[in-house]
Amino acid sequence: MVASSKDSEKQDSMNHSTEVSYEGSCHCRPVGFSTRLPSPLPHLTVISCNCSYCHIADSLLAFVDDMEIHQGTESLKEYRFGSHTIQIFFCGICGANVYNKSVNPKFRFGQCAINMRLLHGIDLGTVEVSKGDGKNIHLPPLEEDPL
Numbered sequence: 577m578v579a580s581s582k583d584s585e586k587q588d589s590m591n592h593s594t595e596v597s598y599e600g601s602c603h604c605r606p607v608g609f610s611t612r613l614p615s616p617l618p619h620l621t622v623i624s625c626n627c628s629y630c631h632i633a634d635s636l637l638a639f640v641d642d643m644e645i646h647q648g649t650e651s652l653k654e655y656r657f658g659s660h661t662i663q664i665f666f667c668g669i670c671g672a673n674v675y676n677k678s679v680n681p682k683f684r685f686g687q688c689a690i691n692m693r694l695l696h697g698i699d700l701g702t703v704e705v706s707k708g709d710g711k712n713i714h715l716p717p718l719e720e721d722p723l
């Protein structure tokens with residue numbers, strides 16, 4: 577006997593804020609991704625970082641638990657600077673900074689920060705932007721360089 581049920585989404589009653597799925601893409605569109613963010617959006621912490629890269633890219637970053645690149649991974653390029661432990665991914669065609677990911681065990685290891693400017697259908701004027709002090713965060717290099 578098959579216990580069939582309608583597609584039942586498990587709801588996390590412990591979690592007070594709901595999450596909404598958002599789509600994003602780079603400026604020229606080949607790179608597309610989706611992520612889930614707390615709703616309403618003002619509950620989200622959005623960071624304007626002052627590190628030497630963000631100073632130029634002017635990305636507005638939000639740390640996300642998961643994100644999925646569903647198209648255009650072949651267009652993504654990776655850049656690293658400083659301790660080389662933060663991966664910066666940008667579109668190799670239009671140059672848009674799509675997301676960054678830490679590979680440093682001592683700083684948000686494995687976590688991704690997406691560039692909020694690439695999300696579709698959001699009003700960035702409604703989000704509160706916090707200052708991030710990346711300029712003064714000195715990440716230790718990896719003890720064993722995997723390269």
Ligand SMILES: [Zn+2]
Binds near residue numbers: 602603605606668672
């Ligand atoms: Zn692009």
